[in-house]
Amino acid sequence: MKKIIGLILLTCIIGTLVGCSNSATDAKEKHDSSKIQVVVSFNPLKEFAQAVGKDKIEVTTVVPEGVEPHDFEPKIKDMENITKADLFVYTGFGMESWVDKTLTAIDDKNLVVVNSSTGIDPIKNQGEEIEEHGQYDPHIWLSLKESKIQTKNIKDALVKADPTNKVFYEKNFQEFSGKLDKLYNEYIVKFEGLQNKNFVTGHAAFGYLCRDFGLKQNSVEDVFSGGEPTPQKIKELVELSKKNKIKVIFMEELASPRVSETLATEVGASVQKIYTIESNEDKKTYIESMEDNLSNIYNSLKK
DSSP, X not given: OHHHHHHHHHHHXXXXXXXXXXXXXXXXXXXXXXXXXXXXXXXXXXXXXXXXXXXXXXXXXXXXXTSOGXXXXXXXXXXXXXXXXXXXXXXXXXXXXXXXXXXXXXOOTTOEEEETTTTOOOOBOOTHHHHHHOSBOOOGGGSHHHHHHHHHHHHHHHHHHOGGGHHHHHHHHHHHHHHHHHHHHHHHHHXXXXXXXXXXXXXXXXXXXXXXXXXXXXXXXXXXXXXXXXXXXXXXXXXXXXXXXXXXXXXXXXXXXXXXXXXXXXXXXXXXXXXXXXXXXXXXXXXXXXXXXXXXXXXXXXX
């Protein structure tokens, strides 16, 4: 009797595994097309991939619009989308805490995995942030120089996955890279001419942008926009804002506005939006969003 029960259980397990295997195969076949299937973790990587791949690729984003990428957990559908993909692109430096676990569960040897932070010199986190989130600040896409490296990593992966269209991908990368360089060259000259390099944000997401242009961000919340600031922190920001005659407190879409608004009232400043580009904010492209950010920061620092 025990042997019969054991045989039944073994048959059920095998049937389940075969069923899962067939389902995954069927799902992959349904998504087969003439286009390279690319899955990216969230919005800026989608823009970089589309800039290079254009009509040769189809891009799916894992993290939904308006959702904070730090706190996201993938669902079964997201796992299926990654399984069906030719390329999976993520930011790196701990931005997507779920990636390692997800890729281990998928274990698809045909999937080209792209860590877009490869080759980038990271900014180190400080204090408690290291214990909670890892060693490095992951907001690399908010740098024109680092986003160029990210886009190159995506281009190289597309060439690997689709070598027949190498010239097409190389041409598109050079075109997008030229736009990044043009914007950088315009603002490096502008920022060099300023005496005050301090600006105030709600969320410390702009470390790499500051490194590009010799600026300094002073933020209400930390790199991962977690927790309420201490009274001492608010006092320091008030003193810094008054000393540097800060005219604008910048606020991000996915960060709490309350403290930023209170700080602005305290120092007689206005509150202005700044783009983190984690979502497709105001339907602007990456270049348009970065141009707005740089223009608004520069204008807030001019005397």
